[in-house]
Amino acid sequence: MRSGLAGPTAPPDRRRAAVPLRRRLTPYGFLLPAFCLYAAFLLVPIGRAVQLSLYEWDGLTVGTFVGLDNFATVASDPRLREAFWHALVLIIFYSVLPLLIGLLLAAVLNRGKVRGLPFFRTVIFLPQVVAMVVVAVAWRQIYAPNGSLNSGLRAVGLGSLARPWLGDYTFSLPAVGFVGTWVSMGLVTVLLLAGMSRIPIDLFEAARLDGAGAVREFFAITLPAIRGEITVALTLTIIAALKTFDLVYVTTGGGPGTSTTVPSYEVYRRAFQLGEVGAAAAVGITLTILIFGINLVVNKVGDRSST
């Protein structure tokens, strides 16, 4: 297999007909280093995760084979069910809200000849590149009992609404989710803007001559043209919502109580704090299946509506 890597001494090959063995092996030689690392640290772990999910194991002693019991736990354990439910709620904040904001901003940026577009694009995309831990620290200070959100509320006479947002049973999940909205909106906007900028300008001008206003123009021309980008934006943000980990770990640790726990946090907690390795693996596998499933549905719907 390694013969393909033999180096620059390979003779010039002009007779393609009879392909020598070493030439047929060349592609595999180029793939070898990538494949070995990829297989060892990604493919094998996937298989091992499936295997672990079938065992009850504390990480120390000998595990017991329990079949699909761990998956039954995922379905029945109230805390885990709650975690998955929270992940679905986060989709509203990570995907749906940013999509609405993104549609508005991209439409504005695309049709108004806005001055300073590069500046605006840079600013609104910035939350995407900042480490989530930093984001979490920043928002924790905003949400703190005497943080800027509560001071702002008191300043405008809404002091009765002030509360420790991340410590509140009702509001902690929306508070965490709203951070997701803040992070995702730039990515969604820039993505939709890329799609909109490909729409030929005469289409808009024709619509204007026909007397269409901004709103009709948006629904008749812009929206149908960017279905593909909407699908991509939803796929990416839904995955991000389902995978939320660092944000929860740093802001609430799943609390208060269990009000902000999410599947990835449960994977971490069960495997590395409670020693329920098999159950943790089962949660991870379930999460993966959920991500694949939602991807499939979003892309199916996106495909169908574009034809």
Place this chain on the structure above:
Amino acid sequence: MMISRAERSANYVILIVFAAFALFPLGSILAAALGPESASVAREGGGLHWENFATAWTQGQFGRYMTTSVVVSALVVSVALVCSIMAGYAFGTMRFRGEQALFYLFLLGIMVPTEAIIVPLYFDLRTLGLTNTIWGVALPQIAQSIAFGTYWMRAYFKSSNVSIMEAARLDGAGTHRILWQVLVPIGRPALTTLVLLTFMWTWNEFLIPLVMSPSGSVRTAPLGLAFFQGQHVQGTTLLAAAAVLVALPVVIVYLFLQRHFVKGMIEGAVRE
């Protein structure tokens, strides 16, 4: 395009509101970082307190954490880049048995979340004695980066000019020379974007370094920040200063090369 004045001003209002919303959390943490650390420091006066960064740096041991982050990032970016270039070259320019199946196998790695593999990774790498080492933190990220990188480089090589390759071949260049001396130099933009994305993802990664170094001996900068927060529940100034330090490398690179970042994330996403 014909746009009324009222519509135009409404547009600017909307944009300014959302720009402010995007900047506010980052601006406020920067402001907190430059504020006085305590009431006594405040009495001494003196506008911006740059010394907070130095204090946070030493108190939080960020010298150590940043070094770890730099080493991990350098390892992940360089190893994943070389492997991805080679694999992408094979997928993009050669025909071989099992090509499709192998490519889908690599694609799988882009879609599987870290959460699914983190549990076996920890226990298996512990058995191999790789936990609490740089390699334990870097190798899983190299594998993930290879999955995306291979996919990215395949797209580049597929679109690269066939006639250039033919010409190089007629000049007697072998497959290796065509790759490293012809295609890689002209592929600088695609490579730069891949390097930036890989660097950003590696620098910002949280779950893998958290799990792979339970003893804390190879803590990366984001981990250092999370633990620093645990110790500084009250003092927001130093915590804010530390947060700025952790964010800074990626933010600076982003501000200089934002086109590459945005283009990369969008192209990578749309082609999927």
